[in-house]
Structures are given as C-alpha cells and as structure tokens.
Amino acid sequence: MDFPALKSEITALQMSLFAMEEENLWIADTATACQDLDAPDQHKMHETTLDAIDYSMESLYLRYLKKRMPMETYTAEQYATCLMQLVDSIPDQFINVVSIMKFSDVLPRDQKVARALFPTQSTENGEESADQNEDPDRQANEHEYDIRTFVFLDLETTGLDTTTDNITELCLIAVDREQITELGNEVVEHEYGEFPKVPRVQDKLNILIDPLSMIPNEVSRITKIDKENLEVRNKKPFSYETSMILRSFLDRQAHPICLVAHNGDAFDYLILNNHLDRVKADQTIWKEIYCADSLTGVRELRQPCERRPNGLQYLMKEVGVHHSQLLPHSAEGDTIALMVVVKLFPQNLPMWLDQHKRRFK
Structure with missing residues (x-):
C-alpha cells in the first residue's frame, strides 16, 4: 500500500526521484518476505492454518524479536525503526527470500484523485498552480x-x-x-x-x-x-x-x-x-x-x-x-x-x- 501511494503523489506532482536515481531504486515488502520464509513449511500446515497466520507488523515483531512493539509506537518514524529492527533480527533469512522490484515499475493510484489533491502546473486557460501562489501562511x-x-x-x-x-x-x-x-x-x-x-x-x-x-x-x-x-x-x-x-x-x-x-x-x-x-x-x-x-x-x-x-x-x-x-x-x-x-x-x-x-x- 505504501509504495503505490508514494508513487501516486510523486507522479501527480510531475516530479522524478532524480536525486535517488529512480531506475536504481528498488523496493521490497517485508510481509511478503516473511510469507516466503514460511513457504517451505506450508506443506506441513493445514490450509486453514495458513490463512490464519498474521503477517501484520505487530505480529511479526513479536514472532521474531520475542517481544511486543513499544507501546509508544504511533509515528511513522517509530514504526520505521521497528521495521528496521525486525529485518535486522533475521538478516540472512530475509536476504535469501526477499523479492525486489524497481520503484519505477510501481503502479500509482488513481491519478485523477492525486492530481486533484496536488495541482502543480498552470492550466491551458492560464489558471495559476498551487506552487506558483504565495504561501498564505x-x-x-x-x-x-x-x-x-x-x-x-x-x-x-x-x-x-x-x-x-x-x-x-x-x-x-x-x-x-x-x-x-x-x-x-x-x-x-x-x-x-x-x-x-x-x-x-x-x-x-x-x-x-x-x-x-x-x-x-x-x-x-x-x-x-x-x-x-x-x-x-x-x-x-x-x-x-x-x-x-x-x-x-x-x-x-x-x-x-x-x-x-x-x-x-x-x-x-x-x-x-x-x-x-x-x-x-x-x-x-x-x-x-x-x-x-x-x-x-x-x-x-x-x-x-x-x-x-x-x-x-x-x-x-x-x-x-x-x-x-x-x-x-x-x-x-x-x-x-x-x-x-x-x-x-x-x-x-x-x-x-x-x-x-x-x-x-
């Protein structure tokens, strides 16, 4: 979910990730990687058991770090720190199973919605864009x-x-x-x-x-x-x-x-x-x-x-x-x-x- 939303906003703003060399920027999903870690054991599990496995961040953190996520984890920064700790707890396994893709291949969300939220350029009839107007604050x-x-x-x-x-x-x-x-x-x-x-x-x-x-x-x-x-x-x-x-x-x-x-x-x-x-x-x-x-x-x-x-x-x-x-x-x-x-x-x-x-x- 995070990657399409980010791609949508960047595309709506008609920006590129030139500073990060977008073609060389790769992404990975930790939930998918952890599902792949369980794959070798799937034949031993009943189908209903597989469906019941929780791959949420909270559940994976508890499983691999043997403790609950800190109670004060409610900001994006704190959540990202816990994600880093999760990957750091299983570095070899994660690298062996993780699937990556280019960020440039991510499909953005509905562009009509995104462009309505983030108007950036002058229209053909001469209307000024949001970033051309003076900051009202x-x-x-x-x-x-x-x-x-x-x-x-x-x-x-x-x-x-x-x-x-x-x-x-x-x-x-x-x-x-x-x-x-x-x-x-x-x-x-x-x-x-x-x-x-x-x-x-x-x-x-x-x-x-x-x-x-x-x-x-x-x-x-x-x-x-x-x-x-x-x-x-x-x-x-x-x-x-x-x-x-x-x-x-x-x-x-x-x-x-x-x-x-x-x-x-x-x-x-x-x-x-x-x-x-x-x-x-x-x-x-x-x-x-x-x-x-x-x-x-x-x-x-x-x-x-x-x-x-x-x-x-x-x-x-x-x-x-x-x-x-x-x-x-x-x-x-x-x-x-x-x-x-x-x-x-x-x-x-x-x-x-x-x-x-x-x-x-």
Whole structure:
C-alpha cells in the first residue's frame, strides 16, 4: 500500500526521484518476505492454518524479536525503526527470500484523485498552480511579531574550527510555536524511564554527510561516526543538492521561522553558513529565516548570582531528564534534548528567543 501511494503523489506532482536515481531504486515488502520464509513449511500446515497466520507488523515483531512493539509506537518514524529492527533480527533469512522490484515499475493510484489533491502546473486557460501562489501562511503572518515555527538545529562535525572543519551529521526538527509554549509537563513511559512528552506534530530531517576529510579518533569516539563508516555506507558530501533539501524542508514550515541552536552564534550558524557559501546555495529562503542562540538565552535569563553550568546535558538534568535517555552526541539526540530544554526551562525561553532573534543571513 505504501509504495503505490508514494508513487501516486510523486507522479501527480510531475516530479522524478532524480536525486535517488529512480531506475536504481528498488523496493521490497517485508510481509511478503516473511510469507516466503514460511513457504517451505506450508506443506506441513493445514490450509486453514495458513490463512490464519498474521503477517501484520505487530505480529511479526513479536514472532521474531520475542517481544511486543513499544507501546509508544504511533509515528511513522517509530514504526520505521521497528521495521528496521525486525529485518535486522533475521538478516540472512530475509536476504535469501526477499523479492525486489524497481520503484519505477510501481503502479500509482488513481491519478485523477492525486492530481486533484496536488495541482502543480498552470492550466491551458492560464489558471495559476498551487506552487506558483504565495504561501498564505507566510503572507498572513508577515506583520506578526511572534515566531510561528521553531526549527531546532544541531550539527556533528570533524572539529570545532568553524572555518575549516566539516559537518558529518545534521538534524533539524521543526515544531509549531504553540506546541512548545502550550504543551504541559506531561510525561510518557520510555524504556529508560519517564520522558517529557514531545510534540506529536513535528517535521524532522536527519542527514549523515561525508566530510571529505579525516575525522579525529577522539571525535569519532564521542560521536560514533568515523570516516570509514560514512564511506562504506556511501554517504555523500555536503553539496548544492544538500542545500536544496534544507531549503525544501524549511519552505514547508509556517513562517516566520526561527532556527534554535545551543551555542549557535559561536558554532552551528557559522559552520552551516560556511557550508552553504561553499556550494553557492540559493540564498532566497535563508534571507527570510531568523535564528537565536538558546545558550545565550539561558545565560541571560538566569539570576546574576546563579553560577551553574549551561551545557545541554546539565540543562537536561536541571529540567529532570537524563541525557542518556537519548543518543548523546548525535545530532538527533541533541536536537531533541534542546527542544525539551526550551519547553521545560523555568523561565520563558521561547519568549526570549522571540525577542532576540536575528536574520540568519
């Protein structure tokens, strides 16, 4: 079901997967593969027994991993993680039976329905398409002072020199302002204990990047990213295409947008700007984006007599969360940690970010 729906939307938008080399993009169905795994034993089973076998994700997860899927698995990302764990539990068997096909051979769903949902080009009588019209959210909120979307950002790099070191991992999590300012102090059960409830509606982008330079052993020890791993997994360097992926991600969000990074003014924003300049990125979207440094905000909001560390891992403990519940020193883990700190910090950190934002470019 997932593949035809995806193909339908891409076809309706008259797009191609050129960045993924569509002719070389293959797909596989885990349910079909698991059915094929059972095939050798089918002659031993009664026909009614075969019909009763449940090949749902929940059932297969329980069968092969010997445990139930986590109760909090309700997002596409969490579901995909469980799918990866399922395949990882039977890698040899899966590879031996899996049937693959080209994504280009997938038949999309009804195109009339898809085109009605996703109009993209001007019609013959001159009607404008959806992507030619100005974003109504952006237009309606140009006069508003408050930021509509906070985009939390973290980078992993080869070192701390913002002019010569390179990005190895980049994560952006975009969340509507109200989900940060209005979400209470609810918690959810996590495998490592209770964890603050994070916004359900969020956009996330996480990219691993080949830095085209050596990664010091000490850095690899901390981030768990090394040059060989990136090369073996065919991760690509930061490029103009990477900048367009970032642009598309930001352009999807409700404007005005504010990037939020911990120590961003002294590190993240500088190194990201350098990378964008190196690849001659289109600056249009970046000139519209604001940014603010949460580290500066925490320092200014504290009482002058307070002399406490302001690093992300210390702030996590301060708001009652252990950083080890995430993936510390991964771009994604640190970005989630930053979102939690901004949400739970005793003083009004979102308001400070609003009042002290500046243009990214």
